[in-house]
Amino acid sequence: xxxxxxxxxxxxxxxxxxxxxxxxxxxxxLKVLFGSETxxxxxxxxxxxxxxxxxxxxxxxxxSAPSPGEFAEVYARLAKDYESCVSIHIGSQLSATAEAARVxxxxxxGFKVEVIDSETVTMPMAFLCRAAAESPTLEEAVANVKARIxxxxxxALLDTLRYLEMGGRLSRAQAVIGTMLDLKPIxxxxxxxxxxxxxxxxxxxAVSRMVEFFKSEGPVEQVGVVHAQSAEEAEGxxxxxxxxxxxxxxxxxxxxxxxGTHVGPKAVGIVYIKK
Amino acid sequence: MARTARVSTVDGTLxxxxxxxxxxxxxxxxxxxNRLNVFPVPDGDTGTxxxxxxxxxxxxxxxxxxxxxxxxxxxxxxxxxxxxxxNSGVILSQIFRGFARAVEGKSSLNPKELAxxxxxxxxxxxxxxxxxxxxxxxxxxxxxxxxxxxxxSQPDATPPAVIAAAANGAKAAVQKTPSQLQILRDxxxxxxxxxxxxxxxxxxxRSIEEVDAPAPVMTAPKVKxxxxxxxxxxxxxGYCTEFLIEGENLDVxxxxxxxxxxxxSVLVVGEPExxxxxxxxxxxxxxxxxxxxxxxLQRLSVGDMSTQHRRILEQESGDATARPLRDNGVGIVAVVxxxxxxxxxxxxxxxxxxxxxxxxxxxxxxMLRAVDGVPYDTVVLLPNNANVILAAKQVAGLTAKQVRLxxxxxxxxxxxALVAFNPDRSAEENAEAMTAEAARVxxxxxxxxxxxxxxxxxxxxxxxxxxLINEKLEFAGDDYSEVVNKxxxxxxxxxxxxxxxxxxxxxxxxELARLExxxxxxxxxxxxxxxxxxQQHYPFxxxxx
Numbered sequence: 163x164x165x166x167x168x169x170x171x172x173x174x175x176x177x178x179x180x181x182x183x184x185x186x187x188x189x190x191x192l193k194v195l196f197g198s199e200t201x202x203x204x205x206x207x208x209x210x211x212x213x214x215x216x217x218x219x220x221x222x223x224x225x226s227a228p229s230p231g232e233f234a235e236v237y238a239r240l241a242k243d244y245e246s247c248v249s250i251h252i253g254s255q256l257s258a259t260a261e262a263a264r265v266x267x268x269x270x271x272g273f274k275v276e277v278i279d280s281e282t283v284t285m286p287m288a289f290l291c292r293a294a295a296e297s298p299t300l301e302e303a304v305a306n307v308k309a310r311i312x313x314x315x316x317x318a319l320l321d322t323l324r325y326l327e328m329g330g331r332l333s334r335a336q337a338v339i340g341t342m343l344d345l346k347p348i349x350x351x352x353x354x355x356x357x358x359x360x361x362x363x364x365x366x367x368a369v370s371r372m373v374e375f376f377k378s379e380g381p382v383e384q385v386g387v388v389h390a391q392s393a394e395e396a397e398g399x400x401x402x403x404x405x406x407x408x409x410x411x412x413x414x415x416x417x418x419x420x421x422g423t424h425v426g427p428k429a430v431g432i433v434y435i436k437k
Numbered sequence: 438m439a440r441t442a443r444v445s446t447v448d449g450t451l452x453x454x455x456x457x458x459x460x461x462x463x464x465x466x467x468x469x470x471n472r473l474n475v476f477p478v479p480d481g482d483t484g485t486x487x488x489x490x491x492x493x494x495x496x497x498x499x500x501x502x503x504x505x506x507x508x509x510x511x512x513x514x515x516x517x518x519x520x521x522x523x524n525s526g527v528i529l530s531q532i533f534r535g536f537a538r539a540v541e542g543k544s545s546l547n548p549k550e551l552a553x554x555x556x557x558x559x560x561x562x563x564x565x566x567x568x569x570x571x572x573x574x575x576x577x578x579x580x581x582x583x584x585x586x587x588x589x590s591q592p593d594a595t596p597p598a599v600i601a602a603a604a605n606g607a608k609a610a611v612q613k614t615p616s617q618l619q620i621l622r623d624x625x626x627x628x629x630x631x632x633x634x635x636x637x638x639x640x641x642x643r644s645i646e647e648v649d650a651p652a653p654v655m656t657a658p659k660v661k662x663x664x665x666x667x668x669x670x671x672x673x674x675g676y677c678t679e680f681l682i683e684g685e686n687l688d689v690x691x692x693x694x695x696x697x698x699x700x701x702s703v704l705v706v707g708e709p710e711x712x713x714x715x716x717x718x719x720x721x722x723x724x725x726x727x728x729x730x731x732x733x734l735q736r737l738s739v740g741d742m743s744t745q746h747r748r749i750l751e752q753e754s755g756d757a758t759a760r761p762l763r764d765n766g767v768g769i770v771a772v773v774x775x776x777x778x779x780x781x782x783x784x785x786x787x788x789x790x791x792x793x794x795x796x797x798x799x800x801x802x803x804m805l806r807a808v809d810g811v812p813y814d815t816v817v818l819l820p821n822n823a824n825v826i827l828a829a830k831q832v833a834g835l836t837a838k839q840v841r842l843x844x845x846x847x848x849x850x851x852x853x854a855l856v857a858f859n860p861d862r863s864a865e866e867n868a869e870a871m872t873a874e875a876a877r878v879x880x881x882x883x884x885x886x887x888x889x890x891x892x893x894x895x896x897x898x899x900x901x902x903x904x905l906i907n908e909k910l911e912f913a914g915d916d917y918s919e920v921v922n923k924x925x926x927x928x929x930x931x932x933x934x935x936x937x938x939x940x941x942x943x944x945x946x947x948e949l950a951r952l953e954x955x956x957x958x959x960x961x962x963x964x965x966x967x968x969x970x971x972q973q974h975y976p977f978x979x980x981x982x
Contacts, residue, residue, distance in 0.1 A: 231520070258522075264565075343968065363853070
């Protein structure tokens with residue numbers, strides 16, 4: 163007897179290992195390319211190895227989506243045990259992954275795949291996966307995920323804008339926010355856009371601004387703190403969030419290789435779904 | 438000699454030849470595609486993604502001896518699907534898929550069938566995309582298909598004529614993409630993915646037309662070899678340099694490693710008798726001299742890439758006047774002197790700079806002209822000097838524009854205010870936030886006394902180094918480092934994180950280095966950032982925050 167539906171996501175969800183095991187979520191890796199060497203995110207390379215290599219590399223790596231064929235293989239494998247699946251992916255404004263998943267799904271006959279463009283990145287995707295996994299049917303899973311997408315937010319404090327600029331995920335006009343002086347930009351990912359919300363000269367004040375902004379956002383359904391090789395800072399942010407959250411769980415997460423390519427080391431973020 | 442005249446149908450062998458030719462042509466030009474890349478994600482890798490996808494498409498074809506066009510098309514479809522990268526790559530894989538479906542079961546294609554397959558390829562691509570956007574590779578694929586069909590309906594149509602029509606149709610469609618997509622228009626480029634498809638079709642055509650040529654067809658003789666004699670640009674993109682080396686026992690690896698040291702986008706392929714070289718270099722004559730040592734050069738072509746890219750580069754150069762207008766309708770005018778400081782203020786968003794400062798106070802008229810000159814009805818004015826504030830206050834009464842004066846007393850205050858400017862907020866909110874930020878910053882100015890004086894209980898001799906904290910004379914001495922450290926000590930460094938040193942034109946490299954290391958030694962918890970301010974009279978201005 164096949165189970166009703168599986169949950170699939172990609173490596174940019176920064177899905178905590180524990181959730182992956184608990185809910186049996188399938189994670190398809192994106193890729194990082196250092197020159198001609200290709201690494202699957204968190205499969206061929208750990209986060210720590212990646213940031214070590216990034217620091218030593220004179221040229222920035224590039225990233226690429228999984229191919230439709232790779233998605234097709236995953237779906238074909240899941241089709242043996244499941245009736246269907248919901249496949250939740252990084253926003254299509256940032257990556258071709260969701261498009262590749264949709265195309266890959268077309269080549270697997272008799273297996274229903276609901277591909278969802280999350281319009282966001284990193285742990286809000288993991289929150290969406292959890293919402294899907296806790297739903298009784300595929301239809302409810304899709305509805306639960308889609309209802310939350312407009313409320314997903316990522317606040318990111320980058321140590322430098324260099325990586326985002328070089329990776330092309332920030333328009334040149336927006337890049338003006340960080341030239342010449344060493345500014346700490348705070349960005350928000352919402353409504354399919356990455357927008358600067360503030361720029362601050364020092365890290366400590368930037369963290370305070372980010373926390374203040376989060377507190378002004380009102381109640382949240384789920385919240386997490388993510389970081390790229392900056393665990394201590396992330397813990398500090400989490401403890402400042404705890405004051406106003408009344409015991410609500412804060413999920414901690416690490417930024418993987420693909421997202422790390424674009425945000426650079428020492429990036430920290432507050433991620434949440436607004437109520 | 439060309440086989441064009443003999444070609445009446447496209448079989449598997451010919452289609453294979455065409456696809457392999459398209460890889461070479463795209464490989465030689467993919468960097469150009471990368472540079473066009475702005476939609477949908479401006480990451481500059483559309484060309485690379487399409488090339489990798491196409492290479493994956495032909496992977497299995499290389500080994501195949503199939504003579505049926507359907508088999509070759511199926512291999513291409515499968516290979517491209519497995520290797521598709523990026524948005525354009527995925528769409529390309531769907532183009533191959535549509536083509537393969539259209540030719541299923543056929544061993545060869547007449548011109549009409551070939552054109553129908555092109556059309557179906559475009560249709561499949563449209564179907565595969567969630568939200569088809571015109572002005573992209575999709576439009577180009579469709580127009581190529583239409584042009585192919587029109588050509589196939591001619592009485593004496595041949596496959597090369599159909600492919601030529603498709604390539605021309607693609608080219609025309611590519612040229613029109615800026616009129617269909619705002620983002621392309623803004624960037625002054627054509628669509629990258631569409632251009633990539635045009636190259637693929639052109640590559641197919643070239644290889645079919647030159648089917649009897651001895652070498653893999655990879656040459657792109659855009660410019661005649663005579664242009665080698667052209668003057669080299671003093672700065673620029675360099676030259677796309679391509680040629681074949683004919684010789685005996687050529688060592689491809691060795692040639693590649695030597696060429697690689699002389700430029701980028703290096704492509705060196707071939708056999709011991711014939712090697713194809715493609716490189717982007719600033720020194721084409723050196724490359725040619727080196728390659729001439731290996732064997733006889735053929736089909737030499739050197740193209741100046743700086744001309745074609747100058748326009749794009751100009752757009753990237755961050756000139757304040759080229760910036761798109763802000764939605765909040767608020768402009769910024771700042772009073773600044775010193776080339777480095779001017780650059781810093783411009784980069785932070787100042788729309789106009791009024792030259793002036795401590796000793797060269799600008800007039801109300803100077804500021805009025807600047808305020809009236811910016812394309813905004815509301816203007817934030819930053820005087821950045823206590824002596825300029827009064828003149829700045831007059832500006833509001835003399836212009837029809839709304840002027841928000843943020844009373845910054847120093848360069849550090851001006852920078853802090855400007856950093857806090859947010860283009861999503863109103864002028865009033867900005868003025869409030871900018872004033873608050875300016876007040877948080879402490880300013881230390883270091884200069885020399887111009888005469889003997891007594892001030893603030895200090896006796897100062899002409900020529901002494903003096904340090905002012907927030908415009909008040911606090912310390913005098915004979916050494917920059919000593920005065921700065923005393924000033925920092927007085928401010929209480931524990932309350933601050935960052936010291937920004939703006940170096941003036943009067944400070945030497947050595948004095949700067951000494952100051953920097955002395956601050957680090959005395960106050961290891963403070964971060965120190967150095968900027969070239971270029972201001973007169975003040976060897977150092979420091980911002981403490």
